[in-house]
Amino acid sequence: MTKLEPGYIRALASQFGRLIGSDCVLTDPDLTAGYSRDITGRYGLDAAPIVLRPRSTADVATIAAFSAKESLELIPQGANSGLVGGGVPRFPHQIVVSTAGLRTAQPHQGWVTVGAGITIAEVHEMARAQGLAYGLDLYANPFVGGSIATNARGARAYRNGDSARQVLGLEAVSAFGAIESNLGGGQPGIDWLRMLPGSEGTLGIITAADLRLIPAFTQRATAFLGLASMEAAVQAIELLKDNPAVEAVEVMLSAGLQFVCTTLNLTPPVRGEAPVYLLVEAVGNSNPTDLLIEALGELPDGLVLNDALGDDETSRRALWRFREGFPEACNQFRPLKLDVSVPLAGYAKFMAQLPEVVTHVEPGVTTVLFGHGAWGNAHVNLINVQDPVAAAEATFGLVASLGGNFAAEHGIGFSKARWADQYLPPERLRQMRDLKHLLDPNGLLNRGVIFAD
Numbered sequence: 001m002t003k004l005e006p007g008y009i010r011a012l013a014s015q016f017g018r019l020i021g022s023d024c025v026l027t028d029p030d031l032t033a034g035y036s037r038d039i040t041g042r043y044g045l046d047a048a049p050i051v052l053r054p055r056s057t058a059d060v061a062t063i064a065a066f067s068a069k070e071s072l073e074l075i076p077q078g079a080n081s082g083l084v085g086g087g088v089p090r091f092p093h094q095i096v097v098s099t100a101g102l103r104t105a106q107p108h109q110g111w112v113t114v115g116a117g118i119t120i121a122e123v124h125e126m127a128r129a130q131g132l133a134y135g136l137d138l139y140a141n142p143f144v145g146g147s148i149a150t151n152a153r154g155a156r157a158y159r160n161g162d163s164a165r166q167v168l169g170l171e172a173v174s175a176f177g178a179i180e181s182n183l184g185g186g187q188p189g190i191d192w193l194r195m196l197p198g199s200e201g202t203l204g205i206i207t208a209a210d211l212r213l214i215p216a217f218t219q220r221a222t223a224f225l226g227l228a229s230m231e232a233a234v235q236a237i238e239l240l241k242d243n244p245a246v247e248a249v250e251v252m253l254s255a256g257l258q259f260v261c262t263t264l265n266l267t268p269p270v271r272g273e274a275p276v277y278l279l280v281e282a283v284g285n286s287n288p289t290d291l292l293i294e295a296l297g298e299l300p301d302g303l304v305l306n307d308a309l310g311d312d313e314t315s316r317r318a319l320w321r322f323r324e325g326f327p328e329a330c331n332q333f334r335p336l337k338l339d340v341s342v343p344l345a346g347y348a349k350f351m352a353q354l355p356e357v358v359t360h361v362e363p364g365v366t367t368v369l370f371g372h373g374a375w376g377n378a379h380v381n382l383i384n385v386q387d388p389v390a391a392a393e394a395t396f397g398l399v400a401s402l403g404g405n406f407a408a409e410h411g412i413g414f415s416k417a418r419w420a421d422q423y424l425p426p427e428r429l430r431q432m433r434d435l436k437h438l439l440d441p442n443g444l445l446n447r448g449v450i451f452a453d
């Protein structure tokens, strides 16, 4: 099937309406459009023919069972904040299953049980109500299900662990419509639910999760540092990331900061030029400013050229505004986004060489680089790209030559699937394919994501 004929769409929509309620089935293009294209504007359709909005796990199971019987392809969708084209339909015959209606929420002492459609901001609120915190902290506000499916990380992940580390239990619907759960406790033997973090909607549809909460730090202090070189920045990252008071070390290159300041009309936070900037955050239950100053004092002389300190909420937020302004400014130019990581040993080389490597194949491109420095992550934003495949291949080639990962925290999705065979270790790829075949033999869940074929 390559196309859904209008008559077939109507018949299918009424069938789904009978199964889960007609108000949960969208076919009006004005309504389906919002679920059809991703946030980058690069992936998806103008308007998917059918979007389903189940209200319960039982609804999701009904949808999956019916779709398995009729060989219908499903695209699980969360908040649609993903950046690799994985949560939107690529072909008109693919049916979007939005998890926005799965909104149960139950607090427990030290953990919560939430539906897949609860947002991360809402989990933070639930945690705060208990005087605790949730370990995942992103500039975006994804759903719980989407964040687990992509195994999202963020600036504090090197301390708190990725999304998978926050999960105590999961409930999910299989490709055949079976509801499986280890909420409230584990299952004996092999448990496929544990394979769901990072599976990007290809193995099952996550419907609920038990999430652990962690002790909250009540106070934060932030420094914005201009470093003498990328090598100096890496030296500083190595020292700062192991300091127990430090929770985030973010990297921004000078050209990118200038671009952000010009695009968003901001005045740079520090006086004077530096080739690279770090944003460092220290946490504590009493004012951690002294701890931060102490940590910075341990850096060798000459590394830091200039700095600004945010020791109260307003000045701290003002410094983060520059780091958070990177995606905001880049997104105004519809960039090609490639999220990669390299070991810190090769990080300086990567940051220095990438702009040239890219302009070698795509002369007019502006490369904006920033990322979660603590673990060698780089959000590569390429502006004015004419040939995305050539630009991506040049980037991934450099990443591979430095022993890095072509997909860091955003996932492989649809946009990087064509390179999975080339850049994933063969044995790991074989295991992933075998698992996919076992759990979804007809390839109905998120076809084209992670695996190109």
Ligand SMILES: Cc1cc2nc3c(=O)[nH]c(=O)nc-3n(C[C@H](O)[C@H](O)[C@H](O)COP(=O)(O)OP(=O)(O)OC[C@H]3O[C@@H](n4cnc5c(N)ncnc54)[C@H](O)[C@@H]3O)c2cc1C
Residues within 6 Å of the ligand: 039, 075, 076, 077, 078, 079, 080, 081, 082, 083, 085, 086, 087, 088, 099, 116, 137, 138, 139, 140, 141, 142, 143, 144, 145, 146, 147, 148, 149, 150, 151, 152, 153, 154, 155, 200, 201, 202, 204, 205, 206, 207, 327, 409, 410, 413, 446, 449
């Ligand atoms: C400004 C900005 C900043 C960001 N910062 C970060 C960051 O710091 N770190 C980071 O890791 N990511 C970041 N992201 C990327 C994005 O927020 C994450 O990938 C997020 O986890 C996606 O969740 P979502 O709910 O939006 O899922 P979607 O985008 O809707 O879907 C993402 C993938 O998960 C699958 N999926 C969604 N829900 C389910 C479900 N219930 N069951 C099974 N599969 C499902 C989809 O099929 C798709 O493959 C950022 C994005 C933006 C726009």
